[in-house]
Amino acid sequence: MKGRAAGARLWRALRVLSLVALLVAVVSSVGAAERVSIGHAAMQPRVAPLWVAADRGLFAQEGVEVTIVLINGAPTLLASLTARELQFGYTGGSTVLAAFAGGLPVKMLAAFTNKVSFDFVARPGITRPEELRGKRVGVQSIGGPLWMGAMLGLEYLGLEPVRDKIHIQVVGAQPQLVQALQAGAIDATVVDGIFSRPLKAQGYAILAELPTANIPFVGEGVVALKSTVEQNPQVVERVLRALVRAVAFIQQPGNREAVIQILARRLRIEDPRRAEDGYRDMLQMIERKPYPSLEGLRNVQRLLARQNPKVAALQVEDVVDTRFLRKLDESGFTDGLLGTTGAR
Template identity: 35%
Template structure:
């Protein structure tokens, strides 16, 4: 996002917080495509935590940045449970990526965190409860998407159109079951995965994560802006208009539906 603001690159795959922050600061950045329109995290707690109320006064492990996907998912999960970190004295402790967050939970540094289902399996087997499974809640969310500055969007529409169509076609190719035997070996090569079974799991997760619609979800962006304002990530987010953050014109031209 910083490279886009500096004019070093024209487009980028970024989280909506970056676009919302840019627009709130007066920039003309806009999200034109969504490549992950939901969140699959589970709120996993220490075995001593039996219900939502038990999280009051406890420490919650989040990602390295308060504006990151895991951190937003954390406050969204807490909000779903009727909890507010400030009011309920829940400490949001930056603990890094998922392996680090899980280690902090098991080590007792934190009493809850959000992690993906494939990471949480072992913890659940050891008695760590899942208080919220966000994938099952269908909570409006925009995890990431293709963003562009409006100036190159106007000056180089053909370039932007080609990039968008290429990304759209790639999503459709990946989610097509008939292409699985092409996609999985490609993933094994490029991600350096040697175990075919593990590669198949990664493929299944990827297909699950990729959007049914390539358009950014307006309710998802709106809910993130609301959370950013409420939880002090950026108080100015409350004044940002969603129509200034997302533009659905091009994604609708590219077909809208990815599958």
């Protein structure tokens, strides 16, 4: 009898331990942060929503553990998305349209800039747009946001690469483009104001300040494979919530110094005045509600179609998925955040 009673007590103890272990496992799985990787190729101030969301812990607060990966160009970023090495990309509308036309089921979930934001800069000795004929224009990658900015910039200046024998040369991100321009490896390029102002002070010509031209465009935004969106809608919403919160943080005047410090560190800028310039430029361009501009996508589509006829057949509405942003908007989440910043 004693042996039987002892066995029963042991059995009950084992059952209790099993239940406790199961409960711990369930609680841990509920509380565990989702791990995702987000890639970006641009190195300029408009990546600020991504950096702020990471550095201020906004992703973590939304239950997402994010790794930010710097990618060498839009084609590599798309390849990494396809290989599932990245769950999200932070890139432009031209990248998304070209990928979609090529059969990659990618969706644009948000866009933080909806007009061309670059300055068109030329080396000393070139002071007029027509002097770019037969010259070399540097970009980061063919089909990427900088390339599209250069194409739209040339069009704005009345130039056409084929007709005017302008050579489009792949160099790298904006810091590398500046170095190539200074070294004489290229004759002109498009860069953000944070890079163009020091060049202007050194005697380089600003052929066009494209932000003042209000050219419709879709710059950096959030993209993901359609399968990622369908299989992980909660993760998508958490990522977008964090980024919308980052936009509100950026626009809060009291956070100015914190944002400038993040820009200086991420862009490796030692001169605080340059970081402050980048901050001001970014505030002028960033969308409070980051819906991708259909007009901007159609403008991008128009130029892409000259090189890739498949792009012309696309309906740009099929490329975007704004249901997550609409949900945040309709719930009052976005307006509530913007109301705390004094933003209009």
